[in-house]
Amino acid sequence: MKSITIIRQSISMALSNIKSNKMRSFLTMLGIVIGVASVIGLITIVQSVTGSVMDQFESLGAGTLTINAQGTVLHHGLTDNDIAKIKAVDGVDAVSPSASTSGTAVYNNTVADAVTIQGKDAVYFQHNDDTIQSGRYFNAAEMTGETNVAIVDTDFISNVLGGTSALGTKFILNGYTYKVIGIKTNDSSVSSSSSSSDNDGTVIIPYKNVLKMSVAKNVSTLEVYYSDDVDSDELQTRLESVLKEIYEVTDDNEDEAFSIMNMESLMSTMSSIETMLSTMLGGIASIALLVGGIGIMNMMLVSVSERTKEIGLRKALGAEPSRIQMQFLIESITLSLMGGFIGIVLGLVIAAIGANLLDTTFKVSYGAILLGAGFSAGVGIIFGWMPAKRASALNPIDALRSE
C-alpha cells in the first residue's frame, strides 16, 4: 500500500517534469520511438508476409501430401491398382485422385472455349468441406465415370450460364451434357488462373469423366490425406519407397517418374525462415533502441544536474536516498514507455502501409507489441539507473548550496 502510493506520486512527479520540459522530452523520446517503431514495423511486416504465404499453403492442404506421378514410358500415371497400394501405406487415411484438362462449354447461345475442367473424387470434398457453397458434391455412385454431374464456380455461372440460379441447369461440356449439382466457394486466398479475364470459369466433374475426355488413361495426381499424429516426413519416405516399387525406379531416376509435395515440411521451413528474418531484422533495429537509450541517459543526467538543488531540498525534507532514486528511475521509465507506446503505434502503422504495398494481409503481432513495451521499459531501467543512482548519492549540503 505504502509503496503503491510512493510509485503513484513518483509517476505524477515524473509526468509533470516531462510536461515542463516538453521539447527536450520529445526529442529524447524520439530515439525510443524510432527504435521501437522499426523493431515492431519490421517484425510485423515479416510476419505478415510469411503469414499470408503460410495461409496459402494451408489452404492448399495441411495434412495433405500431393503425389505427382507422370510415371515411366512403360507405366504411365497411377492405375486403380497403384492407388490401392498407396492407400494401404501405413499412416494414410484416404487418397483422392485428381486430373485436369480444359474444354469448351455450350449453354443456349453461349459458347465458351476456355473452361478449366478439374476432376476430383468424393473423398476430396470430404477433406475440403468448405469447397461447396451450395448444392452437394459427388456421391459414390457418381464416381464411375458414367454420370455427368458438375460443380461450377461463380465465374462459370456468370460467363457461361448467364448468371441464372445454376443448380439443376444443364449445359454441354466437350460434347457431353452435364447437370449442375453444386456451386463452388469463391477462392479468395489462392489466386488461380480462373481469375484472369480470358478464362471462362471452372467446372469440377468426377475425375474419371476427365480421364475419358483427355487421352490419358490413368491419373497422374493423387492427394494423400493423413491424420495429425502422423509424421509427414516419415510418411513421405514410406510413400517414396512404394512408388519406387510401382515404377521400378531407383533413387537416381525417381525424379522423372514422380514427386511428392509435402506442405507441412514446406511450412516448417517457411516458419524457420520467418524466425530467422525476424530475429535478424529485430536485432538490427534494436541498435536504434540502444541509441535511444543513450539519449534517455543523457537527458536524465542533465535533469539530475539541473535539479541538484531540488534534490538537496527533498533530502532535507526527509526523502530517503532510495526514494530519490525511485523518482528518477520512474521518470526515465515513464519517458521511455511513452516513447515505446508511440513507437508501437507508429510501427504498426508502418507495417500496415508496408503490408498494403506488398499486397499481403496485415497481421498485428501481439508478441511484437509485448516485445516493444518490454524493450522500452528495459531501456528506461537500464539507462535510467546510473543517473538515478547519482541523484540519490548527492550530498544534501552540496546539493542545497549548488546554483
Place this chain on the structure above:
Amino acid sequence: MGGETLHVLKNIDLTVNQGEYLAILGPSGSGKSTLMNIIGCLDVPTSGEYWLHGKRIAGMDETELSHIRGSEIGFIFQSYYLLQKQTAAENVELPLLYANVPDRQRKARVREVMDLVGLSDKMYHYPNQLSGGQQQRVAIARAVANHPSILLADEPTGALDQRTGEQVMRLFHELNDEGNTIIMITHDSKIAAHARRIVKILDGVISEGVLADA
C-alpha cells in the same frame, strides 16, 4: 578537497532544551553554517557526539539521517527553497509525503498549517504568484507540517525587507509560544535579539551571549 582535515568547529558544547528559542549569531566564515548542518542532521561531526531527542546522530547512515531530518527537523532557508512548479499546498505537503502520512491526514494537516501562517487563501498559488514574505510563510508552514522537534532557520529574514522580516519574527514568537523549539542562525544581531537565548560563534568557538529581552 585536500586530504587535510580542517577543523571548522572546535570544542563545541551546546545543549538546547525543548521549547527554547535560540539564536546562533556569527559572521560569515565563523562556522555557523557547519554547526547548522550538524544540528540539522545534514552532516555528521568528524569527532564528538550529537544527541537529538535521545538519539545518537553521529554514526548514522544517509537513510537513517533522512528519517531523522523528516521527523525531527523543520528547515527554514534564507531563500525559501520552494519548488516553483508546485503549488503552495503541494510544497507544504512534501515532508508529510516523505513521512508516509496517509492521504486524508496529510490534506488536513496542510490546511491546518497554511491556516497557522495565515495563507489558507493562497493554497493553490504557485510560489511566483506570492510575495517574498508570503513565500517565507509557506516555507515556515512546510517546516512545521510534520511536527518536528526543532525548527531550524538559516537567516530566515535575509531576503526580506524590514517590515516583512518583522512579520516573520512575530510568527516565530507565536510558534515558540505554542511550544516549538526554534534555532535561528544569523549574522544580524538585531534579528538575533528576537530570540530568548543567544549563542555567539567566532572561528568555530562558541560563547554564551546575553539573554535577549523576552
